[in-house]
Amino acid sequence: MFESSRLGRDFFNRETLKVARELLGMRLVRIDSRQRLSGVIIEAEAYRGEEDQGCHARAGQTPRTRVMYGPPGHAYIYFTYGMHWMLNFVTEEVGYPAAVLIRAVHPLEGLHLISKRREPQPPQRWTDGPAKLCQAFGIDGSLNAHDICGPDAQIFVEHGDPIPDSSVTKSPRVGLNNVSEPWKSIPWRFMTGARQ
DNA sequence: AGCACGATTAACT
DNA sequence: GTTAATCGTGCTC
Secondary structure, three states: OOOOOEEOOOOOOOOHHHHHHHHHHEEEEEEOEEEEEEEEEEEEEEEEEOOOOOHHHHHHOOOOOHHHOOOEEEEEEEOOOOOOEEEEEEOOOOOOOOEEEEEEEEEOOOHHHHHHOOOOOOOHHOOOOOHHHHHHHHHHHHHHOOOOOOOOOEEEEEEEOOOOHHHOOOOOOOOOOOOOOOOOOOOEEEHHHHHH
């Protein structure tokens, strides 16, 4: 049997909007204490550049945003609202701060462990938000800066069935209430399947 | 040192 | 529709 092909660094070393769009339909994989968890990515958002007032890098390079300035194909994982972790993949060349936030997946593998971590929520609420999927997949700050293209990656992405443009919805990014225009409304959120 | 707020979630009226 | 939970971060004093 074939091993599904993993996305390499070249995939992430591209324009962030393109990466976010093309991540739809790909499979997020988490190797968690020898168990394999996975889900199809159905929602993602692009954040790029210091001029993007929705991006954490609007404040320039700080201890938190350092990873976003580093090489593509690494995980940028941050803590927010005092309790939630968020998973992003760093994109574009070294020195340019950019990343794609993974906002929702459709769970495929490891359903028992996922359900246990997300108890007592029903299956449709297991991984339908950026913090929910991190909880379900056991992703936290200990994996910040993790190389998702390395041979021993505990988080990586595999090729999936391509999603046609007719099945992709774009909209403004979520949760940027205090952000100035045009960044607040720019349609850098990509959705398909159940999110659409 | 203090402060306001956050790329959210779940529970509640 | 509203709101509490809960604390790191970046900014001001």
